[in-house]
Amino acid sequence: MTDIFLKVKTHQEQQLPFVLYCKPNAKEIVGLFQRNDHLYFVESFEENGFVFAPFDGENYVLLPENHLDVIVEPFKSVPADDLPAVFYEMDEKAKHDFEHLVAKAVDEIHSGYFKKVVLSREEIVNLDHFDVVDFFQKLLSNYPQAFKYCFFHPKIGMWMGATPEQLLKVKDFEIHTVALAGTKINKGKEEVVWKQKEKDEQQLVTDFILENLKNHVSEQTVSSPYTAYAGNLLHIKTDISAKMNDANSLKPVLKILHPTPAVCGYPKLLAKDFILQNEGYDREYYAGFLGELNMDFATGRSENSDLFVNLRCMKIKDKKAHLFVGCGITKDSDPEQEFLETVNKSMTMKKILN
Numbered sequence: 520m521t522d523i524f525l526k527v528k529t530h531q532e533q534q535l536p537f538v539l540y541c542k543p544n545a546k547e548i549v550g551l552f553q554r555n556d557h558l559y560f561v562e563s564f565e566e567n568g569f570v571f572a573p574f575d576g577e578n579y580v581l582l583p584e585n586h587l588d589v590i591v592e593p594f595k596s597v598p599a600d601d602l603p604a605v606f607y608e609m610d611e612k613a614k615h616d617f618e619h620l621v622a623k624a625v626d627e628i629h630s631g632y633f634k635k636v637v638l639s640r641e642e643i644v645n646l647d648h649f650d651v652v653d654f655f656q657k658l659l660s661n662y663p664q665a666f667k668y669c670f671f672h673p674k675i676g677m678w679m680g681a682t683p684e685q686l687l688k689v690k691d692f693e694i695h696t697v698a699l700a701g702t703k704i705n706k707g708k709e710e711v712v713w714k715q716k717e718k719d720e721q722q723l724v725t726d727f728i729l730e731n732l733k734n735h736v737s738e739q740t741v742s743s744p745y746t747a748y749a750g751n752l753l754h755i756k757t758d759i760s761a762k763m764n765d766a767n768s769l770k771p772v773l774k775i776l777h778p779t780p781a782v783c784g785y786p787k788l789l790a791k792d793f794i795l796q797n798e799g800y801d802r803e804y805y806a807g808f809l810g811e812l813n814m815d816f817a818t819g820r821s822e823n824s825d826l827f828v829n830l831r832c833m834k835i836k837d838k839k840a841h842l843f844v845g846c847g848i849t850k851d852s853d854p855e856q857e858f859l860e861t862v863n864k865s866m867t868m869k870k871i872l873n
Contacts, residue, residue: 523550523590540668550590564770567814574802618854636784639845657871666827680832683749686808689824698724701755716851721755724780731775736761782806805843
């Protein structure tokens with residue numbers, strides 16, 4: 520076992536906070552190990568460290584750089600094993616409840632209350648055996664293009680995932696973000712054809728980001744929408760770049776981007792209110808964001824931020840994995856098809872748990 524994984528085991532035993540992560544297509548693993556069990560929070564967005572932010576609220580957890588031991592280790596990319604097929608045992612109550620929720624949202628959209636809302640649900644999987652290192656290594660092998668992580672704090676719990684979505688990347692005042700929406704199963708090399716419903720859903724995200732960033736940035740550059748691969752799923756993606764007006768723009772830019780229509784809806788505040796009133800469970804850190812704040816730990820450079828939306832994730836608690844899956848609802852959404860989309864997304868993590 521390498522130094523970084525030995526340190527993980529030690530911190531687990533001592534109940535001390537840590538995060539283990541690997542960026543998309545990176546060749547190194549970064550481990551950040553906090554030397555005390557204090558719960559720190561982001562206050563000014565000028566701090567250096569690793570941030571773990573919830574979907575709702577502003578208590579953004581921070582592992583501060585000045586309280587961390589940092590280990591960076593290279594790793595050799597190992598081809599993914601053929602994971603066993605996962606068969607979904609239909610939960611009729613979960614299906615009924617989610618389809619009812621989607622139908623209610625579609626009615627609200629047709630009434631003009633909002634244009635889009637992203638609804639989610641929780642699945643709980645019993646774990647006969649769970650090993651952090653083994654699970655993280657499976658994430659590395661199977662999802663090279665995602666941001667893979669394991670976050671632990673004794674006052675928060677353990678979260679793990681492989682997210683395909685960048686929230687924000689900042690380097691020398693240059694920012695990069697993405698608009699990501701629409702979902703299909705990856706069936707191989709056949710030509711991908713997107714329906715108008717999926718194109719419209721993705722365009723809402725793009726328009727929201729561009730409109731709301733314009734007062735804080737200049738020189739916006741927008742790519743054409745294209746198909747992005749995320750494990751067994753496909754999405755429509757648009758890349759957006761711009762230049763921040765000044766160093767103090769990071770806080771308002773993050774406030775604008777989080778939560779984006781891709782995880783909340785549009786108009787954002789109305790969609791978020793519907794989610795909080797109707798989903799029936801606490802998302803906690805699902806659909807929040809995480810990553811390096813004003814610090815590139817692999818190179819030791821400060822002032823660079825690299826943040827990701829917390830999707831394709833789970834919380835590990837009491838020998839159970841709590842999986843969180845969601846989908847974007849528009850006026851053309853079919854409740855049964857939306858439920859099946861959440862089932863497909865849940866397979867991303869379930870395959871690793873086998």
